[in-house]
Amino acid sequence: MAGINAALKVKKQEPLILSRDEAYIGVMIDDLINKGTNEPYRLLSSRAEFRLLMRHDNADMRLYKHGHRVGLISDEKYQKFLDKCALIDENIEILKNTILSGNQTMVEEMSLLGIENFKGGVSALNLLKRPGISYEMIKKYAPVKEGLSITGIEQLEIMVKYEGYIEKEKKEAEKLRKLDLLKIPRGINYHNVNGLALEARSKLQDVDPLTIGQASRISGVNPADIAQLLIYIKKEKNND
Structure with a gap:
């Protein structure tokens, strides 16, 4: 990450910042910047709020777009990835x-698949959601297109079987992402922001967060402080 962003800075391009729902290294960097540490940092999976989104099978779906943007993934390889995603969908x-x-x-x-009292009227997709039923078992009942690799089939099965849980976690991640889209103007003197707790004022001044989302994750900054900060930013924009 350091090497990538050093190169991007030389090229005067936007830095690569991986969010907490995209990569464990994104969780680690976010924790070290916003929470600090007084002892060696261990990246435990429990530190990540969105573990269901950061599975080993979907690493390409999370990171290929970033790798392609910064030049680490070739156009040819990226196109193959896009073709695979389109085929899965x-x-x-x-x-x-x-x-x-x-x-x-x-x-x-x-019955041979272990499903007793089958009455029909069920989509092949819902059948795949059942425990013990695999894509290979049911693909002969649906006119699916060939071409998926073993890993592609695994991705499809996980996306289908855990759809409800994945969508729920995506909604939570989207809430965090919206806060991360709210940029904090550079050069704010947090000592001039009325209503901030003393600890929050000190932590915000030290960390100097780029977004409201980042500010909300700083240890010692509570929701009331974020509300005051949003009010201050809105007033400053109106004054401009």
Whole structure:
């Protein structure tokens, strides 16, 4: 990260900042900057709020766009990645739109898969969500497109089976991302911001956060302090 951002600074480009829902190194850097440490820092998975989004199987989905932007991923490799993502999305849509019938043949085949009393009227996508059912088991019942690798199939299965949990975590991450989009003007003297607690004023002055999201994660800064900071920034903008 240090090398990447040093090169970007020389090129006068925006720095690469990985968020807390994109990479564990993003969690580590955010913690070290905003929370500090008085002893050796250990990056435990429990430090990350969005562990379900930072799985080993979706590392490319999280990081390839950044790698391509800074020149670490070639155009050819990035295009292959985009093609794979498009194929996964297309096959998920096919599974969603394929409704399985409840005829005798299908009931018997479902019984062989361990699904008793199958009555039909279920999409192939919902069938895949059931425990013990794999993509390979049900793809013969839906006109899915071939071409997915083993890792691509694994990604598809995880996206489908844990969809509810993943979407819930994405919503939480989006809330944090919105706060990170609220930039704090450079050069603020936090000692001039009325209503801040003494500890918050001192911590904000020391860290000098770039965004409201970063400010909210600083140890010693509470929601009331963030509210006062937002009021101050709004007033300053109106005065300008």
